[in-house]
Amino acid sequence: MPSPYVRRRRLAAEIRKLRESRGLTTDGLARLMYYNRAKISRLENAQVRPDLAEIINMLNALEITGSQYDKFLKLAHEAAQKGxxxxxxxxxxxxxxxxxxxxxxxxxxxxxxxxxxxxxxxxxxxxxxxxxxxxxxxxxxxxxxxxxxxxxxxxxxxxxxxxxxxxxxxxxxxxxxxxxxxxxxxxxxxxxxxxxxxxxxxxxxxxxxxxxxxxxxxxxxxxxxxxxxxxxxxxxxxxxxxxxxxxxxxxxxxxxxxxxxxxxxxxxxxxxxxxxxxxxxxxxxxxxxxxxx
CATH class of the missing domain: 3.30.870 (Endonuclease; Chain A)
Structure with missing residues (x-):
């Protein structure tokens, strides 16, 4: 099992990169997801274990498909593991x-x-x-x-x-x-x-x-x-x-x-x-x- 903490940091960097590639601010992504800004900030700073359902919702809202979708889901799954x-x-x-x-x-x-x-x-x-x-x-x-x-x-x-x-x-x-x-x-x-x-x-x-x-x-x-x-x-x-x-x-x-x-x-x-x-x-x-x- 990979280190969940290391995977959370990697996932956080990928979420931040994805958000910026869509021209979205943290507030903008939060509004798109109907989340509060703090939840997005915690994900992007690897402060919380990710919720797989929330990650899936985010990927769907940003219209991520194919291998990129699979990559994010794998990262999120590993980041959510418990040791x-x-x-x-x-x-x-x-x-x-x-x-x-x-x-x-x-x-x-x-x-x-x-x-x-x-x-x-x-x-x-x-x-x-x-x-x-x-x-x-x-x-x-x-x-x-x-x-x-x-x-x-x-x-x-x-x-x-x-x-x-x-x-x-x-x-x-x-x-x-x-x-x-x-x-x-x-x-x-x-x-x-x-x-x-x-x-x-x-x-x-x-x-x-x-x-x-x-x-x-x-x-x-x-x-x-x-x-x-x-x-x-x-x-x-x-x-x-x-x-x-x-x-x-x-x-x-x-x-x-x-x-x-x-x-x-x-x-x-x-x-x-x-x-x-x-x-x-x-x-x-x-x-x-x-x-x-």
Whole structure:
């Protein structure tokens, strides 16, 4: 199944292009359809799952036939699909739902993370420790048990035989600055090493705190890059901020983050050296704390 979110964005662009080719404004198309303007705007901005009956009415009103009709209907059908994440509703958190959707049919995922461990490689004990940290800021916008369950499902989906390749550049500061109990960090590091060692297409590269990154300014936040198998589904970037995730689709914007990713990747330790580094840190923390994990 293609990513419904990606298909909604593609459908939105096609509807906008079709409307403009007919010389219609958003208001004009709304009047033609006997809809309110907000409904057309939401469709053109991929803010809602499309209603197939409404799409058919639109195509008929604009006298679309033949292969173009079939193309729109196929896009609308794929955009209206529900994924495994939809059964969780809001309980898994809106941000995690977006990531699960994008990951599902991605060809590859690349990320630079300077504030957290990669969500799809987190151990259950580590997730519990993160929930405790998150409670410090007040009321949670998710159900912890459901969020953790969904996060482990994301990991299984990434590891399925036809799952995407996944590469994370992890800033070393996350290991030292994230205030989780040492035992939780030890468990997380060993879990991550185990997954990466067992699966060649999953990779973690550690960016040491003293690594120099030539070629420009430093990244201002964590971000993710997604590439999809079908040519019509353009690559996109998601920028992680404190309050929301910014989704970027413009070619120039995605290219800038791709260039930034290549720079931090080149400055990070290679795959095997990163695995060895994570093992050393886990062993050192074990010695320091006397943990038997």
């Amino acid at each position: 495994w994440w939809d059964k969780y509703g809001v309980s898994m958190g809106p941000r995690q739902k977006l990531y699960a959707d994008l990951e599902y049919n991605a060809e590859n995922v690349r990320a630079y993370n300077q504030t957290a461990m990669p969500a799809v490689l987190q151990a259950p004990e580590f997730i519990d420790a993160l929930v405790t940290l998150d409670r410090c800021r007040g009321k949670l916008d998710y159900v912890p048990e459901r969020m953790a369950e969904a996060r482990m499902r994301r990991q299984r989906e990434i590891l399925r035989p036809d799952g995407p390749s996944y590469e994370i550049v992890l800033d070393e500061c996350v290991i030292h600055r994230l205030a989780v109990p040492p035992r939780a960090m030890i468990t997380q590091l060993r879990h991550m090493v185990g997954v990466v060692t067992a699966e060649e297409r999953i990779s973690v590269r550690v960016l040491l705190h003293d690594a120099r990154i030539p070629g420009g300014f430093l990244a201002k936040s964590s971000f993710y890059l997604y590439k999809f198998p079908e040519p019509g589904d353009s690559p996109l970037a998601v920028v992680d901020t404190v309050t929301t995730d910014l989704l970027l689709t413009q070619h120039g914007e995605v290219a800038r983050y791709t260039e930034m990713y290549d720079r931090v990747r080149d400055a990070a330790l290679p795959r095997q050296e990163s695995i060895a580094f994570l093992e050393r840190v886990a062993n050192r923390l074990t010695d320091q704390t006397g943990s038997g994990t």
